[in-house]
Amino acid sequence: MKPDKITELHFDHVDKPISSDRRNFLKKLGGGIIVVFSIGELSLLKSWGQNTSEDLLNFNAYLRVKEDGRVDCYTGKIEMGQGVTTSLAQVLAEELEVSVYSIDMIMGDTELCPYDAGTWGSLTTRFTDPVLRAAAAEAREILIDLAAEHFGVSDEMLDVINGTVFVKNDPSKNITYAALTKGKKIVQTLTKKPELKKPKDFKIIGKPVISLDAEAKVTGTAKYSGDIKLPGMVYATVVRPKVFGSKKLQVDSSKLSEFEGVELVEDGNLVAVVHQDPEIANKAANKVKITWEEPVAKADNETIFQFLDKNIKENKVFEEEGNLKAGRDVSETLIEANYFDGYKAHASIETHSATCYFQDDKLTMWASSQTPFGTREQLAKTFDMPLEKVHLKQIFIGGGFGGKIYNQQAIEAAKIAKFSSKPVQLVWSRREEFMYDRFRTAALIKTVSGVDSNGKLKLWEFDIYCAGTRGTKLFYGIPNNRTRIFNDDNVHPFGTGAWRAPGNNSTTFARESHIETTAFATGIDALEFRLDNLKNENMSATLKLAAETFGWERKKQEGHGYGIALGEDAGTTVAIIAEVHVDRTTGKVQPIRVVCAQDMGQLVNPHGAKLQTEGGITMGLGYALYEDIAFNGGRMESRNFKNYEIARFSNTPKIECVFIDNMDSKPQGGGEPAIICVGGAIANAVFDACGARVNRMPVTPQRILEALRHG
Amino acid sequence: MKQSISFKLNHELVSVNVNGEESLLTVIRTYLDKTGTKYGCGLGDCGACTILIDNKPQRSCMILVEDVAGKEILTIEGLSSNGSLHPIQKSFIAHDALQCGFCTPGMIMNAYGLLIGDPNPTREKIISGMEENLCRCGSYNRIVDAIQTAAKEMNKKIKL
Numbered sequence: 001m002k003p004d005k006i007t008e009l010h011f012d013h014v015d016k017p018i019s020s021d022r023r024n025f026l027k028k029l030g031g032g033i034i035v036v037f038s039i040g041e042l043s044l045l046k047s048w049g050q051n052t053s054e055d056l057l058n059f060n061a062y063l064r065v066k067e068d069g070r071v072d073c074y075t076g077k078i079e080m081g082q083g084v085t086t087s088l089a090q091v092l093a094e095e096l097e098v099s100v101y102s103i104d105m106i107m108g109d110t111e112l113c114p115y116d117a118g119t120w121g122s123l124t125t126r127f128t129d130p131v132l133r134a135a136a137a138e139a140r141e142i143l144i145d146l147a148a149e150h151f152g153v154s155d156e157m158l159d160v161i162n163g164t165v166f167v168k169n170d171p172s173k174n175i176t177y178a179a180l181t182k183g184k185k186i187v188q189t190l191t192k193k194p195e196l197k198k199p200k201d202f203k204i205i206g207k208p209v210i211s212l213d214a215e216a217k218v219t220g221t222a223k224y225s226g227d228i229k230l231p232g233m234v235y236a237t238v239v240r241p242k243v244f245g246s247k248k249l250q251v252d253s254s255k256l257s258e259f260e261g262v263e264l265v266e267d268g269n270l271v272a273v274v275h276q277d278p279e280i281a282n283k284a285a286n287k288v289k290i291t292w293e294e295p296v297a298k299a300d301n302e303t304i305f306q307f308l309d310k311n312i313k314e315n316k317v318f319e320e321e322g323n324l325k326a327g328r329d330v331s332e333t334l335i336e337a338n339y340f341d342g343y344k345a346h347a348s349i350e351t352h353s354a355t356c357y358f359q360d361d362k363l364t365m366w367a368s369s370q371t372p373f374g375t376r377e378q379l380a381k382t383f384d385m386p387l388e389k390v391h392l393k394q395i396f397i398g399g400g401f402g403g404k405i406y407n408q409q410a411i412e413a414a415k416i417a418k419f420s421s422k423p424v425q426l427v428w429s430r431r432e433e434f435m436y437d438r439f440r441t442a443a444l445i446k447t448v449s450g451v452d453s454n455g456k457l458k459l460w461e462f463d464i465y466c467a468g469t470r471g472t473k474l475f476y477g478i479p480n481n482r483t484r485i486f487n488d489d490n491v492h493p494f495g496t497g498a499w500r501a502p503g504n505n506s507t508t509f510a511r512e513s514h515i516e517t518t519a520f521a522t523g524i525d526a527l528e529f530r531l532d533n534l535k536n537e538n539m540s541a542t543l544k545l546a547a548e549t550f551g552w553e554r555k556k557q558e559g560h561g562y563g564i565a566l567g568e569d570a571g572t573t574v575a576i577i578a579e580v581h582v583d584r585t586t587g588k589v590q591p592i593r594v595v596c597a598q599d600m601g602q603l604v605n606p607h608g609a610k611l612q613t614e615g616g617i618t619m620g621l622g623y624a625l626y627e628d629i630a631f632n633g634g635r636m637e638s639r640n641f642k643n644y645e646i647a648r649f650s651n652t653p654k655i656e657c658v659f660i661d662n663m664d665s666k667p668q669g670g671g672e673p674a675i676i677c678v679g680g681a682i683a684n685a686v687f688d689a690c691g692a693r694v695n696r697m698p699v700t701p702q703r704i705l706e707a708l709r710h711g
Numbered sequence: 712m713k714q715s716i717s718f719k720l721n722h723e724l725v726s727v728n729v730n731g732e733e734s735l736l737t738v739i740r741t742y743l744d745k746t747g748t749k750y751g752c753g754l755g756d757c758g759a760c761t762i763l764i765d766n767k768p769q770r771s772c773m774i775l776v777e778d779v780a781g782k783e784i785l786t787i788e789g790l791s792s793n794g795s796l797h798p799i800q801k802s803f804i805a806h807d808a809l810q811c812g813f814c815t816p817g818m819i820m821n822a823y824g825l826l827i828g829d830p831n832p833t834r835e836k837i838i839s840g841m842e843e844n845l846c847r848c849g850s851y852n853r854i855v856d857a858i859q860t861a862a863k864e865m866n867k868k869i870k871l
Contacts, residue, residue, distance in 0.1 A: 211810075219790075220746070229746075279732075350749070350751070399848060430754065615849035616849070618848075
């Protein structure tokens, strides 16, 4: 059984010898006190799903206390706005007993940082925290040992406050970490299970801390992959087809002679133009005529759901209990409905970018990637190079949301750099972003519910097409149920992939819309119906907190409606209640207020958790009300922010975030969970406001008016 | 034909040798190495490239460099003075009105332009003035709060 608390972590194989290549690695880090170990030594993390067993044995530095008293924290995670720069610094500072402001985050550098499979799945806090805390606790013990030697007293006689070690009862005897570290290089592997702090002793974990990288971002000094400028660098524009999946037949580059200094790069299907001025590269690329063989369109954004239904027959049962027929027999009311959700773009404001150069046989790159180590592997494979000849450097990422884990731009940039023998920068245009983004899949969910005369759910049939099963384990107590997954990754007209809480948005929208419809059919209040049918106590407590904060009983204003949605994601339980106003003549929805209650376990940075929740809800409003990729086969009709609307200032409602107090437990996911409930809560609030039940995301004015016409 | 175009960038006179049809965004980022101003869409839809031209917020991706000859341009790099952050920058930090930070320079410059035009905007006016700037991370409410706080701070300074 997995331990439930960080303090229950245990370690084994803690004193592995240091091999010679490991010594080389350590040379790079310089002086100070360095704590190293492999994640494999943390028994809890052996079950760390995203890393392979080999990765777990990699030997890594986690922190370095430097001679100036500052501390470098090494992590393979990246910062894309989710605030782990701050929360990871907090947990390290807590155990090391230093100020959070004395920590410098070294992130995502493949030569300095511990291997990491990728920053996704709201895993950073759940899995990196325990490792950093263990390393920091170890470093604290080393520093206390050094101080004990310095003062000639035992460890027990010493205390640390803010990076200074004091002799208890004689605070005039004190020495700073900086002084203790001066002139030393101590490399320490874990020798025993470090003594981690108990939550009651926390001084920094659980306290709100403003984002540590905010100043760099408000002054424009924060560097992103497209901000790197190298001597002799050229800018690349890739010549793209109009239709996704087209194959190159013929290239006519005769018009390039009109442009001085441009160079054509042709490597298989990749055709690009480079120049030291990005606009000339762009103009010249427009003059390259490629004859493409375009794939035949099989579906568009209206026919896609039928297409998925028709083409995917294979399925797997994900969860099954009781007997569906018996469930039908005991149900007084049966409700059947299909739910639809279109493709969504990640639409980060930073488009996919990469800057890179080859020197001798080594490739160095800055890339907007959630997976620097994965990028390294992809590049090494592309050029048949050893991993250590590819170096991904630390860089800020301008939003990711799951879209920046595939790294197509990194491979393109490196191929162009190799071909042209020049440092290269490739920044995708918004239009390229809307073609080569790996979109969240469209989904169809067929649902049947049955409820008895006492308002108890007796039957649940849930057939999910293309949205996955994440978060679909039933937290309602329904004795006869079956959840099946129908999937085929190759059925989509363009690239698809993870999108903030993959699929859980679609399935939560379907489930919570259907629960509300079922409640309405019984005449029971939506809140009461849920509380009556939930089997998960955490979920009930979270819902009650949301209802209390929202004031569920409050009288509604004319044209306003309230809607609830519940969900589970990344270990966190979420309850959202939304209030909207619907204009019955135009169908326009104005979100008024959203309350979100969550149980995310231990809150490392309650302020950061709030930011992530607000962000998830705001992004979710776009997805619930406006966002829908328009396409005909591989021809994208959504090409920019004019025809792919995201949430804006004027449609962002008042947002209130509340959390269940659970500081003694493990931290859970924070980046993704809140967004899953937005679609359901909005659809339910729209129904409550005007009686329009829209079973398709986004809930557009046109769909509302249509639902009102057809009753 | 290359021509020399001069304008003031962050209070200093600069000259660039260009065709003239380059976008101001390209010139600022590529020729003048001020990378705080960001490319987000190249169509004027997102506001990540917002800068001030003669105190008015403009989309630098939609402006030709030849049209700014002799004008005064302010980018995010020119906002703080003597090493001290501008009240809007301070207020964005205090409200943590950002996440990934990519839209932030454009947001701050648009807000500054807004406050130069109307030092005491209502919340509704801030929202409508900022409406064309997009933030995918969802910091809108905090940005509005930050602008309100900054307005108060800036007005205090003017009175002193």
